[in-house]
Amino acid sequence: MLKGVLGLLLLSVLSTGDNYGYGLVTQLRAAGFDDLAEGTVYPGLTRLEAAGLLDSHLVRSDAGPARKYYRLTDAGHAELAARRTAWTDLVQSVQTATAATLTAGETA
Amino acid sequence: MNLIDRTRIETAVARYDFWLEMRGVRGSRRRDLRRELRANLTEASADVGTTRALFGIGSPKELAYAATDTDPSRPRWSQGLIWGAATLALLVAWLLVTSLTIVQSVEAAGVTRAVDVHPFPWFGTTFTVQSSPGTLQASISPLWQLLAGPLFVFLFVAQPWRLLRRRRPALVHDASSEQSA
Numbered sequence: 001m002l003k004g005v006l007g008l009l010l011l012s013v014l015s016t017g018d019n020y021g022y023g024l025v026t027q028l029r030a031a032g033f034d035d036l037a038e039g040t041v042y043p044g045l046t047r048l049e050a051a052g053l054l055d056s057h058l059v060r061s062d063a064g065p066a067r068k069y070y071r072l073t074d075a076g077h078a079e080l081a082a083r084r085t086a087w088t089d090l091v092q093s094v095q096t097a098t099a100a101t102l103t104a105g106e107t108a
Numbered sequence: 109m110n111l112i113d114r115t116r117i118e119t120a121v122a123r124y125d126f127w128l129e130m131r132g133v134r135g136s137r138r139r140d141l142r143r144e145l146r147a148n149l150t151e152a153s154a155d156v157g158t159t160r161a162l163f164g165i166g167s168p169k170e171l172a173y174a175a176t177d178t179d180p181s182r183p184r185w186s187q188g189l190i191w192g193a194a195t196l197a198l199l200v201a202w203l204l205v206t207s208l209t210i211v212q213s214v215e216a217a218g219v220t221r222a223v224d225v226h227p228f229p230w231f232g233t234t235f236t237v238q239s240s241p242g243t244l245q246a247s248i249s250p251l252w253q254l255l256a257g258p259l260f261v262f263l264f265v266a267q268p269w270r271l272l273r274r275r276r277p278a279l280v281h282d283a284s285s286e287q288s289a
Contacts, residue, residue, distance in 0.1 A: 021144060022151040025164075038152065039166035042145065043174035050178050064150035065143060 006044045008087055009033070011053065011072065011080040020059075020067040021045060045070060053079050109150070113158040117149045120168055127172035132184035132270070141175060188266025192258040199257050203248070207235060211246055215239050 013019060013027055025041050048054045053076035058066040072080065121142055128138045145165070152161035165171055210225050214237045222238040222245075230253060238245040 020151075021148040022155070025152075026155070037166060038148065038161075038164035039171050039174070042148065042165070043171060043177070046141070046175040047178055061147070061151075063154060065147040067147050067151070068140075068144045 004083070005087075006040060007048060008080070008083040010041070010044055010048060011076060011083065014054065014070055014072050015077070015080055018069045018071045020069050023067075024070075048076070052076075109153060109158075113153060116158055116162060117146065117153065120149065120162055120165065121146050123168035124172050127169045128176065129186050130184065131172060131176045132182050132187075133172075133176055134182045145171075183266045183268045183270045185266050188262040188264075191265045192262030195261040196254065196258040199254055203230075203251075203254070206230065207246065207248065210235050211237055211239070211244070215244075 009028055010024060013024055019027065021042050022038065024045070025036060025038050028036050028041070045054065049056055049070065053073060054070045055073050055076075056068050056070050059069050061067050124145055125138055125142050128141060133141070149158075149161050149165070152164060155161075156164075206227055210227065214223050220238075220240045222236055225235040225237070226233070227235065233251060233253065234249060236245075236247045236249075
């Protein structure tokens with residue numbers, strides 16, 4: 001996975017509603033990130049929380065110990081917007097570069 | 109969940125906690141992180157089985173290191189104690205070897221009066237040996253190295269000056285751990 005993408009994914013999923021560690025893993029796997037490891041997601045959440053982008057609270061669970069749910073803070077929303085813009089710019093730049101390379105290859 | 113699976117999860121959580129402690133994470137924060145990992149592992153275990161759940165988190169040590177990359181941690185007292193104790197053990201062993209060597213040398217030389225020795229690198233320490241037929245007296249003073257060495261190592265490893273650091277907003281780094289995903 002590209003540098004910085006996990007943060008964008010976590011912030012994006014959390015922008016749709018509160019969620020907890022393993023819940024986020026299953027949601028991202030369902031979205032197509034089959035190889036995503038829990039060992040990558042959990043520290044990612046911890047770092048985002050430490051950076052003040054996420055807030056957390058405990059919710060009692062019938063299935064076992066209380067789950068730690070995360071939600072976006074105002075700073076998190078702002079960060080998500082910035083990361084989305086950066087991602088869109090990156091995708092656009094890559095598309096432009098690869099299209100130019102492809103065209104040059106075909107004419108050669 | 110059966111007892112074996114519960115034990116495997118608790119073992120992983122305990123190893124995670126140990127490495128958090130080694131990283132100098134304070135007690136209340138460790139309790140939070142422990143509780144969160146236990147809850148996630150329990151959920152994952154019910155979903156995909158304990159083996160797969162534990163495989164998913166990878167090494168508890170790496171998980172602890174990744175989780176505390178940006179943590180403004182407290183001094184690493186535990187690591188300091190471990191290394192300080194190891195230094196003390198090393199110095200005591202070294203001292204014993206040095207003392208035995210000096211005693212054997214004095215006995216071999218056949219000197220009967222008291223002999224003062226200042227061996228390298230025990231600066232400022234005097235080894236006094238008096239060997240006469242039937243008696244052997246040996247003393248060492250002062251032994252400031254046995255205190256200063258472990259203390260220096262303890263302070264160097266524990267880094268108590270971390271207490272003086274002001275809490276700063278942590279920066280988000282997704283770099284290395286993400287790339288390995």
